Amino acid sequence: MTADPPAPRRTGKAGSGRRGALPIALDAVGGDYGAAPNVEGAVQAARAGVPVLLVGERTRLHAELGRHAGSGTLPIEVVDAPDLITMDDHATDVRRRPEASINVCTRLVREGRAAAAVSMGHSGATMTSALFTLGRIRGVDRPAILTHLPAQGGFTTLLDAGANTDVRPAYLAQWAQLASVYLRVLEGHENPTVGLLSIGEEDHKGSQLVLDTHALLRELHGQGRLNFHGNVEGNDIFKNTTDIVVTDGFTGNVVLKLAEGEAKVLFGWVKDALTRDLKSKLGALLVRGSLRSLAERLDPSTYGASILIGVRGLAFIGHGKSDARAVKNALLRASRAHEADLVSRLEAAFAEQAGPGTVG
Amino acid sequence: MTADPPAPRRTGKAGSGRRGALPIALDAVGGDYGAAPNVEGAVQAARAGVPVLLVGERTRLHAELGRHAGSGTLPIEVVDAPDLITMDDHATDVRRRPEASINVCTRLVREGRAAAAVSMGHSGATMTSALFTLGRIRGVDRPAILTHLPAQGGFTTLLDAGANTDVRPAYLAQWAQLASVYLRVLEGHENPTVGLLSIGEEDHKGSQLVLDTHALLRELHGQGRLNFHGNVEGNDIFKNTTDIVVTDGFTGNVVLKLAEGEAKVLFGWVKDALTRDLKSKLGALLVRGSLRSLAERLDPSTYGASILIGVRGLAFIGHGKSDARAVKNALLRASRAHEADLVSRLEAAFAEQAGPGTVG
Structure with missing residues (x-):
């Protein structure tokens, strides 16, 4: 059930194109309650048909998965990422810790191996990681939550x-x-x-x-x-x-x-x-x-998580106190955004109006 | 029951000193519902022992007062002020319309003939009127609500x-x-x-x-x-x-x-x-x-109105949609602030710390 981080492979069209089967990368140890609600939410989402990559310390995630009977048959894989940005860290620390779980998540999106990154952890770190790994949509100066x-x-x-x-x-x-x-x-x-x-x-x-x-x-x-x-x-x-x-x-x-x-x-x-x-x-x-x-x-x-809109790829930021239900809803929301090809649609809208005007 | 505006008489210690019997000046036609809730609230406050000056168009206010049985024996007087700043006016209009009811209210405070000004009308106009008529407490750059x-x-x-x-x-x-x-x-x-x-x-x-x-x-x-x-x-x-x-x-x-x-x-x-x-x-x-x-x-x-704090005199700003209960509570609150000698206490606190430091 564990997927070792495959060799980097860029798709060129990050966050767009390859719809449907692509899993959502979940920063599975992020948030105030650690792995438990993340893994439980992932199990629920996977049961609802959304494949998930659990990103974080492998041993903990496997132990947590083991508590859910039948999880072995679900479309869930573990991606090892031993480093974790905690609430005691600064958002900018994310830039010098490439192996932190949130960075692994956003890289999976950039490389076209995940449809979206979802984190209930350090919001600032998630924003920084998404912005620097995925970049901005052309015509957008600052992504927003x-x-x-x-x-x-x-x-x-x-x-x-x-x-x-x-x-x-x-x-x-x-x-x-x-x-x-x-x-x-x-x-x-x-x-x-x-x-x-x-x-x-x-x-x-x-x-x-x-x-x-x-x-x-x-x-x-x-x-x-x-x-x-x-x-x-x-x-x-x-x-x-x-x-x-x-x-x-x-x-x-x-x-x-x-x-x-x-x-x-x-x-x-x-x-x-x-x-x-x-x-x-x-x-x-x-x-x-x-x-x-x-x-x-x-x-x-009920809303699960908020989208960081304006980055060139899907990234969702949830509440630190998220429970399994919030995690599940965030994963479903991320999956829907991917299936609707949201990022390409946003890019297209901004490309259309390039030229005169303030935006573009 | 009508008090014609008496000759201006400055006390020099606006908003402080003469406590107790001094009435509260109510901008009695201000607010979304006009005179009715203002007069009703004033009647309730007067019954609770707070004397009130009803400031506004005399005829309307007398007509409204007539609807409250026994109001003739209460400590309520009408001060005529035919001009009214409405929501269609700009806050700055107040400066070139000295006879507008809110200006009459704040002048009554400055002249030591009212303990406080209370208005449910145009907030911006009330602030402007209070600021320009009463001035600021020494050491305060900008009054706040x-x-x-x-x-x-x-x-x-x-x-x-x-x-x-x-x-x-x-x-x-x-x-x-x-x-x-x-x-x-x-x-x-x-x-x-x-x-x-x-x-x-x-x-x-x-x-x-x-x-x-x-x-x-x-x-x-x-x-x-x-x-x-x-x-x-x-x-x-x-x-x-x-x-x-x-x-x-x-x-x-x-x-x-x-x-x-x-x-x-x-x-x-x-x-x-x-x-x-x-x-x-x-x-x-x-x-x-x-x-x-x-x-x-x-x-x-329940709270009635908010105080504009930092001006050299008492001024209260209420919700445009205030009902009689809000008006009454605003008048009681204003009376309490006067009895507690709030403005002098604020002045004293800022005077103490004059000298070094950012404030003073």
Whole structure:
């Protein structure tokens, strides 16, 4: 069941072309809980038909696999990578440790031997590794983390959720375009609306960055390159006023963590309220089922992981506290993105508009 | 019941000194719903012992007051101000319309004839009016909007919630100090902890603004001027990791609106879940009481309004969609701040540290 790292072989068309049977490379020891949830999630994904390469310390991964009866017949292989970037390391350490598991994952993608890299480990290291190993799509200055938040009527797509803290208007405009293609290709949204996160709906409200970005998005809208709705505010995210919300990676990261943290605390309060007295406890027995499906909807594991969009290959970044369900969903999502040929579609969209305009 | 605007009389110690009997000036036609909730809230506050000056178009306010039986015996007076800044106006319009109701409110404070100005109307106009009429506390570069968010174990104090979109590290350091004094004076928190909103707990994570502010807060902590905990993340706000969270006014405004919007949507989902089927509906009847007190805790009206901290006088900015309860709570809060002599205490704290250091 172990695949020794084969000799490097470049395909030239990283992340595109060879669809279907290609496995997903999972950084299988990354994340706060180590190998256990990663391997369990991989087993679940493999049972659902997605082949997986478990990348990490071979002995640990084999031991973990051994705990899942029948895993020997599943499309799972172990790729040895004894070095691991931990939360105590700096993101940049990844550049001088080529044998770290995340680097092995992204190299497998670059060499056309894996469809995507997925990691629940050090986010910064994953971004750095993906960026330097896979490179950027032509016309994209900075890749961004694209994530989904539950919202009225479905979900709102938010980016950048944390890859870039200090940004320029052109980055946000590129992200809006990347996300538009993403939703078209993966979710069948033909003409998704784009909102620019600000502190007022009015065009003249916001920071200098927002004012400049607003003008740029307006221009791209006029050229038919995206469907710009205008400024949106914090409360519009859960209202799903627009399909996509673009913002800098600082604000986006705060938004993502606040949204998750608030859902957790509020749900805890609802639970407390339901056990406050005998009457409430009795009622709680009756509403338990309904509330459980709501809790599931709010659980970040439902989305699995966020894509690092704009790199020339598929890379997904998950929560350090991911459980097996999150790992499984991340692997399925990665597989879907590969089957839809997402990276080629993104490249094509940016190639089309090369020439005049700010992007391209 | 009508008080004509008396001849201007400056007290020299605006916002301090004459405590107790001084009324609160309410911009009584401001806000999305006009006079009705303002007057109703004023009547409730007056019944609770807080005298109010209703500032706005005299005829409308008298008509509205007439709808409240017995209001003639309450400590409420009407101050005529026919001009009103609406949401269609720019915040800067306030400077060339001296008779606009919000300007009359802040002038009443400056002249020592009102304890505080409270408005549910145009936030930008209120800030501009307060800043230009009342001036800044010596040592404060930019006033900030200080607000409270419900959190585990109580509430978290957040600033700036939207007054300043483009900021400098020194502003955030001053806000941290202003909020520390505020919590000491009004909430009895002897040594409140300060968190700097970032995208990672680690000192080296964040935007350039955060890195520079972090260094400054560390320095002030070393000098015993505040109790700096370090960086906090979006999820720490509802966890109440620190008493105070400081951030720029762009991020803070997004946080505030997202937090309110998410609570609203999530609570709506809980309600939907509780009416999904007969079993849930039955259970809902039993848990209704417990959930109602939770809903109240999450309702922004509970806090009433946010203080514009750093101006030389008391000014409170409320939600455009404020109901009578929010107006009442804002007036009570304003009265408490006046009775606690907040502005003088803030001035004293900044005067003490004049001299060396970044602030002063």
